[in-house]
Each structure stands twice: as C-alpha cells, then as structure tokens.
Amino acid sequence: MGGxxxxxxxxxxxxxxxxxAVLARLARDAGLDVATASSADDPAEACTRDVVVLAIPLGRFRTLPAPLLRGRLVVDAMNYWWELDGARPELDDPTTSTSETVAAFLDGARVVKALNHASVWELENLALPAGHPDRRGIAVAGDDPGDRAAVAALVDALGFDPVDAGPLAAGVAFEPPTDAFGSDATAEELREMLARFPRSQRGRVVARARSRG
Structure with missing residues (x-):
C-alpha cells in the first residue's frame, strides 16, 4: 500500500x-475519538469525523445522509442479503460492486470497501496486536491510493492486517458469496483468496457480465 x-x-x-457496536469498541480501545449514530439519531456529529463507517443494512443505503458525507472518507462495511433486503436488482448486478452502487448514491464521498467480510465473531474476538501470528486480514478496496492507505491504517489500529485489494470495483471479490467472505483468514490466506476469485464460479459470472457490459 505504499508508505x-x-x-x-x-x-x-x-x-x-x-x-x-464492536467497531466502536475497537476504535475506542485504539484511542480514537468515536461518535456513533443510529437511523433514529441525528447523524451530523458522526459525519464530521475523519473516517465515517457505514454499518447499517445495505438495503437501507438510500437513507444515508448523502449531503453530510460529501467529501468525506467513507468506509462501506455493508453487505447485501437478499433474504433480509428482498430482491434488489441494483445490488445484485454482477456488472458492478455494491460499493460502487453506494458510491454513486453518495455523490462526492470517497468510498472505500473494508470490514464487511469479517464475521462479527472475528471482529469481537480476533483483534490482535501487529505481528501476532494469528492476526487476521481485512481487505481494503478503493479508487484512491491515499484513501486506501488511510483506511488500511485504521484497520491496523483496530487489530487486523490490511490487505490491498485494489480499486473499488474489486470489492466484488469479498462480497457474499465469495471464498473471502466470512473466512476469518490471515492476510496471506486472504491474498490467495482474492487472487483466485477470477477463477471461482462467482468470478466467472462477474467477468462474463462485465465483458458484455
């Protein structure tokens, strides 16, 4: 990821x-200033922070305060579950990633995909100091290298090894259902999963759809 x-x-x-809740705890444990908001709260204070993490159900992404997030560094930690969200063609489109759909809605926000593929159990129990042999990997995808580096630094502070996954479109490689999603993998294992995504069944579906597009 550079320097x-x-x-x-x-x-x-x-x-x-x-x-x-667990991301807020990890951030506070890392000594960061944390503000949280639910869908029933005024989100203005949370949206003034250096990084804003989206941790609501993806099916409700159009309720996000887009004007407040314009120009902000935003981490998309959301996932599409058709069982909960219902059939949403805009989120099930293999020609794009869900984070690209979110970024298009949040016009002007600097969206980076991260923290979505870790299980809640992993977040709650496997945050470890840098260099620990059992530390788990977290993929980071975004179009701006500086934004990816900033989110990588946050991931590291939270207790995980950041793995550069490339541009925002590459976030499709760690959405559900992929090998990386929910794998609780080390950084090395995660890199291998991302590398073989194009050869997976989902990867082939995405490649065919994007080539036609």
Missing part, C-alpha cells in the same frame, strides 16, 4: 447494531 499513513484520529459509525 504507512497516519491513523485517522476520529471515527464516525453510522449504525448501532452488533457490527457498529
């Missing part, structure tokens, strides 16, 4: 479910 970036000093988390 190390400084850890963002503050984090806003939109979503107070189980994922949002």
């Amino acid at each position: 190390p970036a400084p850890v963002p000093a503050s984090v806003g988390i939109l979503g107070r479910g189980r994922v949002g």
Whole structure:
C-alpha cells in the first residue's frame, strides 16, 4: 500500500447494531475519538469525523445522509442479503460492486470497501496486536491510493492486517458469496483468496457480465 499513513484520529459509525457496536469498541480501545449514530439519531456529529463507517443494512443505503458525507472518507462495511433486503436488482448486478452502487448514491464521498467480510465473531474476538501470528486480514478496496492507505491504517489500529485489494470495483471479490467472505483468514490466506476469485464460479459470472457490459 505504499508508505504507512497516519491513523485517522476520529471515527464516525453510522449504525448501532452488533457490527457498529464492536467497531466502536475497537476504535475506542485504539484511542480514537468515536461518535456513533443510529437511523433514529441525528447523524451530523458522526459525519464530521475523519473516517465515517457505514454499518447499517445495505438495503437501507438510500437513507444515508448523502449531503453530510460529501467529501468525506467513507468506509462501506455493508453487505447485501437478499433474504433480509428482498430482491434488489441494483445490488445484485454482477456488472458492478455494491460499493460502487453506494458510491454513486453518495455523490462526492470517497468510498472505500473494508470490514464487511469479517464475521462479527472475528471482529469481537480476533483483534490482535501487529505481528501476532494469528492476526487476521481485512481487505481494503478503493479508487484512491491515499484513501486506501488511510483506511488500511485504521484497520491496523483496530487489530487486523490490511490487505490491498485494489480499486473499488474489486470489492466484488469479498462480497457474499465469495471464498473471502466470512473466512476469518490471515492476510496471506486472504491474498490467495482474492487472487483466485477470477477463477471461482462467482468470478466467472462477474467477468462474463462485465465483458458484455
């Protein structure tokens, strides 16, 4: 990811479910200034932080305060579950990633995909110091290298090894259902999963759809 970036000093988390709560705890444990908001709260304060993490159900992404997030570094930690969200063609389109759909809605936000593929159990139990042999990997995808580096620094501070997955479109390689999703893998294992995604069944579906597009 190039040279190390400084850890963002503050984090806003939109979503107070189980994922949002554990990410808030990890950020506070890392000494970061944290503000959280639920869908019923005024999100303005959380949206002023250096990084804003989206931890609401993806099916509700159009309720996000797009004007407040314009120009902000935003981490998309959301996932599409048709069982919960219902059939959503815009989120099930193999020609694009769900994060690209979110980025198009959040016009002007600097969207990076990360933290979505870790299981809640992994987030709650496997945050470890840098260099620990059992430390798990977290993929980071975004179009701007500087934004990826900033999110990588945040991931590291939270207790995980960041893995550069490339541009935002590459986030499709760690959405459900892929090998990487929910794998609780080390950084090396995660890199191998991302590398073989194009040869997977889902990867072939995506490649065919994008070639036609």
